[in-house]
Structures are given as C-alpha cells and as structure tokens.
Amino acid sequence: MDRPTNQKAWFLVLPVLLLVAFSAVIPLMTVVNYSVQDTFGNNEFFWAGTAWFEEILHSQRFHEALARNLIFSAIILAIQIPLGIVVALSMPRKGIGVSICLVLMALPLLIPWNVVGTIWQVFGRVDIGLLGHTLEAIGIDYNYVRDPLDAWFTIILMDVWHWTSLVALLCYAGLVSIPEAYYQAARIDGASRWAVFRYIQLPKMNRVLLIAVLLRFMDSFMIYTEPFVVTGGGPGNSTTFLSIDLVKMAVGQFDLGPAAAMSIVYFLVVLLFSWIFYTVMTNFERGGQ
Amino acid sequence: MSTGATKSIDTGRQPGTPTAASAKARGFVAPPKLRRPRHLGWLVMTLYLIFLLLPIYWLVNMSFKTNVEITNTFSLWPNDPTLRNYRVIFTDPSWYGGYINSITYVVMNTVISIAVALPAAYAFSRYRFLGDKHLFFWLLTNRMAPPAVFALPFFQLYSAFGLIDTHIAVALAHCLFNVPLAVWILEGFMSGVPREIDETAYIDGYSFPRFFVKIFMPLIASGIGVTAFFCFMFSWVELLLARTLTTTAAKPIAAIMTRTVSASGLDWGVLAAAGVLTIIPGALVIWFVRNYIAKGFALGRV
Numbered sequence: 001m002d003r004p005t006n007q008k009a010w011f012l013v014l015p016v017l018l019l020v021a022f023s024a025v026i027p028l029m030t031v032v033n034y035s036v037q038d039t040f041g042n043n044e045f046f047w048a049g050t051a052w053f054e055e056i057l058h059s060q061r062f063h064e065a066l067a068r069n070l071i072f073s074a075i076i077l078a079i080q081i082p083l084g085i086v087v088a089l090s091m092p093r094k095g096i097g098v099s100i101c102l103v104l105m106a107l108p109l110l111i112p113w114n115v116v117g118t119i120w121q122v123f124g125r126v127d128i129g130l131l132g133h134t135l136e137a138i139g140i141d142y143n144y145v146r147d148p149l150d151a152w153f154t155i156i157l158m159d160v161w162h163w164t165s166l167v168a169l170l171c172y173a174g175l176v177s178i179p180e181a182y183y184q185a186a187r188i189d190g191a192s193r194w195a196v197f198r199y200i201q202l203p204k205m206n207r208v209l210l211i212a213v214l215l216r217f218m219d220s221f222m223i224y225t226e227p228f229v230v231t232g233g234g235p236g237n238s239t240t241f242l243s244i245d246l247v248k249m250a251v252g253q254f255d256l257g258p259a260a261a262m263s264i265v266y267f268l269v270v271l272l273f274s275w276i277f278y279t280v281m282t283n284f285e286r287g288g289q
Numbered sequence: 290m291s292t293g294a295t296k297s298i299d300t301g302r303q304p305g306t307p308t309a310a311s312a313k314a315r316g317f318v319a320p321p322k323l324r325r326p327r328h329l330g331w332l333v334m335t336l337y338l339i340f341l342l343l344p345i346y347w348l349v350n351m352s353f354k355t356n357v358e359i360t361n362t363f364s365l366w367p368n369d370p371t372l373r374n375y376r377v378i379f380t381d382p383s384w385y386g387g388y389i390n391s392i393t394y395v396v397m398n399t400v401i402s403i404a405v406a407l408p409a410a411y412a413f414s415r416y417r418f419l420g421d422k423h424l425f426f427w428l429l430t431n432r433m434a435p436p437a438v439f440a441l442p443f444f445q446l447y448s449a450f451g452l453i454d455t456h457i458a459v460a461l462a463h464c465l466f467n468v469p470l471a472v473w474i475l476e477g478f479m480s481g482v483p484r485e486i487d488e489t490a491y492i493d494g495y496s497f498p499r500f501f502v503k504i505f506m507p508l509i510a511s512g513i514g515v516t517a518f519f520c521f522m523f524s525w526v527e528l529l530l531a532r533t534l535t536t537t538a539a540k541p542i543a544a545i546m547t548r549t550v551s552a553s554g555l556d557w558g559v560l561a562a563a564g565v566l567t568i569i570p571g572a573l574v575i576w577f578v579r580n581y582i583a584k585g586f587a588l589g590r591v
Contacts, residue, residue: 005417012412013424015405016468023465024431027442087337090330102579104338107345109582110571112526112543115564122351123344128359128557130347161344164337166586173583211587222435225528243437247529250441263438274433278426281590 028267034260052261062262064237065245072156072241073220079160080216081209084167089201091172105165117229120158124230144231148238151231155239158226163219167212174208175201207280214277218270242266345568351561359557374562384563387542390456391525392570394539397460398467399520403513406471411501413472414479415487428469432588436529439465444533454536462534463524470523470588471516477589478512511581518578519585522571542567 038048056062091101108116124144126132135142144154178200186196224243227233233240233248240248246266250259351359352374353367362368378384412418413425443462444453452458486508490500506513532544546563578585 003415003417007418009412009416009418009421012408013418016409016428016472017424019401019405019461019464020428020431020468023443023461024434024439027439027446030442030445031438086333090333090337092330092334099576099579101334101338102582103575104341106575106579106582107568107572108341109586110522110526110568110575112528112567114528114543114546115567118546118560118564119344119348122557122561123347128351128363130343130365133363161341165341169583170587173587208583208587211590215586218433222437224435224437243435246435246437247440251533256441259441266435267438270433270435271430274430275426277433278429281588282422 031260031263031267034256035264038257048257052257053265056258056261056265059258061245062265065240065242068239069221069241072223073217075156076159076163076220077213077216079156080164080167081213083160084164084212085171085205085209087164087168088171088175088205089197091168093176102169105168108162109165111162113225114229116158116162117226120154120161120226121230124154146235148235151235151239155227155230158230159220159223162226163216167216170208170212171205174205178204210280211277214273214280218273218277221270221273348561348564348568351557352565354558356556356558371558374558375566377556377559378562378566384542384545384559387540387545388566390535390539391531391541391543394456394459394463394531394541395521395524397456398463398524399517401460402464402467402471402520403475403517406468406475406516407506407513408501410472410475410479411505414476415484425472428472429588432466432469432473434465436466436527440529440533443530447534453534454538454540456539458534459531459539459541460524462530463527465530466527467520467523471520473588473590474516474519474585475509475512475589477584478509478515482508515578515581515585518574518581521574525567525570 035052036048036050037045038051087105092098111119123129124132124142126136126143132142132144141147142150144150182200183196186200191199222243223241224247227239227241228244231239233244246259246262249255249262350366353370353372354364355369355371355373358364358367358369413421439462447453447458447462452461482505486504487500490504495504528541528543531541535541535544542563546560546567575582584590
C-alpha cells in the first residue's frame with residue numbers, strides 16, 4: 001500500500017491550492033489584519049496589538065455565547081448519538097425496506113438550512129403549527145418566542161430532527177460491514193443480545209461513531225442559520241450561539257476589531273477539533289489495513 | 290419472521306454443544322436472522338420516520354391551503370385544496386428567478402469543485418510528496434471552518450473584485466468547503482482502484498491526460514457522481530454566505546423566502562410552497578446515491 005514519492009504530484013494539487021488560497025487564505029488574512037488594528041472610520045487604521053483579543057477573552061458576552069454553544073453541543077451529542085445508534089440497529093437489513101428507510105431518513109439532510117428553520121418556526125407556532133397546537137391542546141403552556149426554555153426545546157428538537165439521521169446512517173454503514181460469521185460465532189457461544197451489541201457491534205461501530213461525534217460536534221458548534229430563523233437568537237440572548245453573536249457583532253454593529261479577534265479565537269478552537277478529527281480518521285485508516 | 294427470531298434466541302441461550310452444532314449446521318443452510326424481536330425494530334423505525342415526516346407533511350399541507358384556512362381553522366389536511374400558492378411562485382419572476390439563481394451558482398460550484406478536485410485527489414491517492422499530509426489536513430480545516438467567520442471578509446474580498454451579486458462569487462465562496470469535500474470523497478473512491486491499472490496503461494503508451502480521461506475517470510464514474518451530488522447538496526443548503534454576497538441579481542431562493550415573508554405581511558401559503566419546492570431537487574436525486582450517503586458525509590472515509 002506504499003505510494004511512490006513523486007514531487008511532480010504538486011502540479012496536480014496546484015489548482016486546488018490556488019483556489020482554496022483565494023477563498024480561504026486571503027479572507028483569513030483580512031481577519032487577522034482587523035484583529036490587531038483599530039479604526040475611527042475614514043479607512044484610517046491604528047495598531048492595536050492584542051487589545052481586541054484581551055477584550056474578547058475577558059468579555060462576558062463571549063463567555064456566555066461560548067457556554068451556550070458548548071451546552072447546546074453537549075445536549076445535541078447526548079441525544080443524537082444514542083438515538084442514532086438505536087435507529088441504526090432498528091433498520092431493516094435487506095429488501096426494499098432498506099432503500100425506503102435510507103431515502104426517507106436522508107430527506108431532512110437535503111433541505112436548505114433556512115427552510116429547516118422555517119419548517120420548525122411554523123411547526124412550533126401555537127396558532128398554526130401542529131406541534132405548538134398539540135402541546136397547547138394537552139394543556140402545556142408553550143411559546144418559543146417568549147419562553148427561553150421553550151425556545152431551547154424547539155431548537156434542540158429541530159436539530160435532532162435535522163441531523164440524527166446522519167448519525168444513524170454512519171452507524172448503519174458500520175453495522176452492515178460486520179461479517180455474518182461474527183453473529184454465528186456469538187450464537188454458538190450463547191451470547192446475549194446485550195453481549196452481541198457490546199462486544200461485536202459497538203467495537204465495529206467505533207470508527208464511524210467517532211466520526212459521527214466529531215462531525216456533529218463541529219457542525220453544532222458553528223450552527224447559525226436554523227436557530228437564527230426560528231428565534232433570531234432570542235428571547236433576549238438565550239439562544240445566541242457563537243456564530244449568531246459573531247454575525248451580530250461584525251455585520252450588525254460593524255465592530256470589526258472585536259469581531260475579527262473573536263473569529264480567530266473561534267477558528268482556533270475549530271482548528272483544534274479538526275486536528276483531533278484528522279488524527280482519528282488517519283489512525284483508523286492505518287489500523288484498518 | 291418474528292417466530293424464527295425468537296426461536297434463534299431460545300437456542301442461543303443454551304450453551305450446550307448439541308445446540309451449538311445444530312446452530313452451526315443451520316448456519317450453512319441459511320444465514321441466521323438477527324437475534325432480536327424484529328417487531329420492536331419496526332416500531333422504533335416507524336416512530337422515527339413519522340417524527341421525520343410530520344414537519345415536512347405539515348409544510349406540504351400548508352402549501353395547498355389558502356391563507357384564510359391556515360390562520361383561521363386548524364385542520365390536518367387541506368379542506369379546500371388550492372394550487373394558488375404554487376401559481377404565485379411560477380408566475381412571479383422575483384420568485385422563480387430565485388430558483389434559477391440558486392441552481393446557476395450551485396451548478397457552477399459543482400463543476401469547478403470537481404474539475405480542480407479530480408487531479409488533486411489522484412495525486413493524494415497515488416503519490417507521496419513534500420507536505421502532502423499537511424496539505425490534506427489544511428483542506429479539512431476549510432471544510433470545518435465556520436461560515437460566519439468568513440462572511441465579512443468574503444464580502445470585502447468580492448467587493449474589491451467587483452463580484453458582489455454575481456453567481457460566480459457565490460460559486461467561488463462555496464468552494465471553501467466543497468473543494469475539500471470533493472478531494473476527500475474522490476480520494477476515498479480512487480484508493481479503491483488498484484494501481485496496477487495505472488501502470489499497465491503507462492506501459493501501453495498512454496499519456497497521463499489520455500489515461501486519466503479515457504480509462505481512469507470511467508472507472509470512478511460512480512464516485513464522481515456521488516461527489517457531484519454532495520457538492521450540489523452542500524451548496525444548495527448553505528445560506529449565510531450566499532445571502533451575504535448577493536443583493537438582487539443573484540439572490541438565492543432561500544434568501545428570497547425570508548425577505549418576502551417579512552415584507553408582504555406573512556403570506557404563509559406561498560412561504561410553504563416555496564419551502565416545498567426547495568426540498569424537491571434533493572428528494573429527486575437522493576434515490577441514486579442512497580448507498581453512498583454515509584460515505585459522503587464522512588468525507589469518503591467509511
């Protein structure tokens with residue numbers, strides 16, 4: 001499996017390199033530029049050093065948005081990973097049912113993110129939405145526009161609806177790769193259902209589960225469109241996650257310095273998790289061969 | 290079917306040798322059923338699918354109602370089905386223009402992404418070169434980059450080039466996450482093709498470009514199809530960058546939805562119809578890639 005060394009391969013990578021440099025490096029340099037400068041308008045910039053970084057790292061607003069985002073990601077993982085495993089285990093293994101399940105489950109993944117927001121905004125409304133109306137009919141005081149708890153409930157339910165299928169599809173891909181002989185051996189040994197799951201299915205799903213956890217963490221960590229459409233970050237600031245806060249700061253208030261500093265802190269956190277993701281992926285690949 | 294499963298559990302619980310031998314003997318005849326009551330699985334699956342489909346059904350339901358019916362009566366299906374909402378969209382250029390804009394930049398992005406990713410993925414899957422691992426990792430970080438970080442710098446960058454409100458601006462911006470995605474997925478597919486094929490072709494006197502187009506690309510045709518689907522999809526669902534970079538001429542349908550709703554006093558019926566129409570392109574092609582969805586989301590690594 002050893003690949004030959006060939007430096008000319010760089011020419012094949014060059015187009016990607018140029019394109020991504022244009023769409024990633026130049027914008028990032030702009031951000032770095034803003035993060036160390038201050039301006040009083042008129043395109044006059046002054047060196048500000050690390051002032052913005054200190055401001056951001058000490059600002060309560062950033063801490064709160066970060067805490068909200070981490071709690072959100074934690075809840076999302078705690079619900080979606082177990083639920084995804086259960087759904088994957090429940091999926092049929094052969095016949096037309098497999099295809100039907102796969103297609104229906106993938107459906108939410110292909111809906112534009114703000115349409116996802118719109119669907120749940122409507123679905124949760126007390127006057128015209130099925131969810132809100134039903135909750136009200138059984139006597140629960142539910143209003144995601146006014147009550148922070150209800151807003152969180154709606155957004156989490158929406159994300160579970162939107163992305164659990166991703167976890168389930170990944171787990172399913174891991175499950176179908178288990179050779180039938182493993183199950184036969186387990187049956188000969190008289191293994192219980194739980195033992196089969198614990199010692200055969202779970203180890204085989206290890207790798208896809210790690211990918212699922214990392215993907216779900218990163219995507220929920222940079223969620224923007226869906227909660228923005230449903231709640232707009234409110235009520236108050238109760239659902240203002242990092243991305244929403246960043247866009248508010250950069251585009252709404254045009255505080256370029258702090259926004260740029262925040263972008264960089266944000267990006268470094270994401271970079272750290274990307275690195276973990278990469279290590280996991282490549283290690284498993286080497287181990288799998 | 291359920292009795293068979295129960296039986297296999299019963300036999301499985303007894304660790305005696307005769308049972309084991311018979312189980313093994315039966316194993317050769319037909320692969321054993323999964324060891325659990327299947328009806329429970331069906332129940333979980335059915336409940337989950339209902340949970341997935343209810344909100345979508347609600348949207349479809351609303352799209353066939355009149356606004357009076359939506360706001361005044363609460364009904365589980367349209368009492369007086371109407372196609373008026375869809376007619377509004379298909380007759381008003383500011384609505385259907387949004388679909389054309391979206392599809393234009395999405396197609397442009399897919400073509401660009403695949404065109405640059407093909408040679409790069411080949412290089413990553415076949416050769417070792419200076420800094421290949423770092424480059425591969427750096428590509429991944431772009432897939433993971435929060436669009437919110439890039440919204441403002443993109444706006445300034447494309448303003449400087451005078452590209453704001455053009456389709457190509459959005460197409461290029463979406464390359465940020467779609468090119469890495471395409472490289473990763475294609476690399477996964479290409480690594481499945483044995484290298485002997487390349488070597489044989491070179492011995493037969495094929496030049497690299499000719500070999501790549503005539504022999505290699507047909508071999509990974511399904512991979513290219515799946516990659517195209519994923520580029521299409523991620524460009525189609527993204528809105529933050531697309532909205533930031535456009536004002537009127539290239540505005541995507543998803544952004545037109547938000548704007549029109551706030552301006553025209555909540556035309557719920559048209560909003561629902563527009564939403565339903567954005568779901569259709571994905572739903573149409575999903576059948577063909579159903580077995581590769583997990584692979585695509587895991588960046589070609591399942």
